[in-house]
Amino acid sequence: MTTRILFVCLGNICRSPAAEGIFRRLAPDVQCDSAGTGDWHIGKPPYGPMQQAALARGYDLSTLRARQFHAGDFDAFDLILAMDDANLRDIEGLRPTGNETPVRLFTDYTDDSTADHVPDPYFTRDFNEALDLIEQAAKGLRATL
Template sequence: MTKRILFVCLGNICRSPSAEGVTRALAGSRDLMLDSAGTSGWHIGEPPYGEMRRAAGARGYDLDTLRARQFARSDFESFDLILAMDDQNLADIEALRPPGNDTPVRLFTDYAPETGADHVPDPYYTRDFDGALDLVETCARGLLASLD
């Protein structure tokens, strides 16, 4: 059975598309449906941020076909697991949870406790695209290991 996972950040142009792209690349032939979204609608229809695409591309991850979209209440029904990049994203997601819905919403960093990170820093603001990708790769490996 296909596992449906959604990655969510603020604008869906750095962290969540990189999480989607990295996880897809590392997943190999696993039966997964992956997507990403932002809690804001600022960048709907736009590709991931140029610096994020370049940093990911240097590691062999192709984010070029991804386009930003806004998280929707219907995503609770469409996905088996929703992963937020930070506490504010998680709170914004939970604020839209339909009554009675029990879709798990967790922090992506929950899958990399060894890092001590409690969130994926936003490289749009920190400018540390490689550092964000390092953490995303670690979280993605942890996520995939949890699915085995």
């Protein structure tokens, strides 16, 4: 059975599509997708500066399109990974009664004990910092599968 993983951030234009693109490269045998807890960017490609920073590392995010997280994702995925605590709370707020799909912070898969979230580069403007942490977490996640 194929493992299905969903990466979730706020708008689905920076962190979660980057995580999806990076993890697809590391684990082509895993089905993955990304979503945002907000609805501002539905149908839009990842944010231009994030696409550029990712492409500089060899990750092409241009075919990805933003979508909003919904309660049905709990049944569609085996693991849901949030980029920060606010996303985690929003995801859990939509959990159907009785559903047991694990929801964790993506940074749980890093070996950096000080990394408790992936900073949002849409606001920090530090796309490389976010990509460094996403790559580290993606490698840690891959090692657990």
